[in-house]
Amino acid sequence: MLTIHAADAVLGAPEGWDSVAVDGGFVVAVGPYADVTAARPRARVRRWSGVIAPGLANVTAAALLETVYHPDPREADELGTGPLTGDAVAALAPDDARWGASARRGLQRMLRHGTTAVAGTFTRPSVRLAVSRSGLRIHPPAAGPVLPPRLDPLAGVRDPAGLRACTGGPPAVGDPADLAVFGVRDAAELVEAGAACCVATVLGGRLVFRVS
Secondary structure: OOEEEEOOEEOOOOOOOOEEEEEOOEEEEEEOHHHHHHOOOOOEEEEOOOEEEEOEEEOOHHHHHHOOEOOOHHHHHHHOOOOEOHHHHHHHOOOHHHHHHHHHHHHHHHHOOOEEEEEOOOOOHHHHHHHHHHOOEEEOOOOOOOOOOOOOOOOOOOOHHHHHHHHOOOOOOOOEOOEEEEOOOOHHHHHHHOHHHEEEEEEOOEEEEEOO
16 A cells, blocks of 8 residues: 655655655655655555664574574563573573464564564574564575674664664665664664664565554
């Protein structure tokens, strides 16, 4: 469905560009709200407070899903609510089915951080199935040093230049409609806040996460 996502700004785009139109899973327009809506008067409009950026890729996804256990809320009394690592995972010794359930919860947490793509090789069958069913884009393992698993793809970004390296610049016509909206005013605030300030994630044109 033709949808216009309108926010306060589009990250990295010219001043005054605040809207992205998507249709059929692709970006079809980027520009000022008045121009984008005038050309598409029948489009559905979703309004957001913050900045629109391309969806993020989590390059630590394989480790995050295959070595980190994401507890079920029903396990909170026993395991807590935060991810388990190291000795805690070894003591738990999840079987393959439990790893798959953990991965599904981990993928949901990734969506809440603006993630629309994962990188890595997934070796556990249940995790690989969960990733394939999630709809997230799957990329080969990232080159460079191996990073510790983390939910925030922007962890370690220190300045707007590093942020651009993560996002690849603003959305452009013809790109897949994979977007994230962050509840900040500009790139400097996003660097400071990290991806945890995500308020909405769009994957292939579908709204897959929004802050309630």
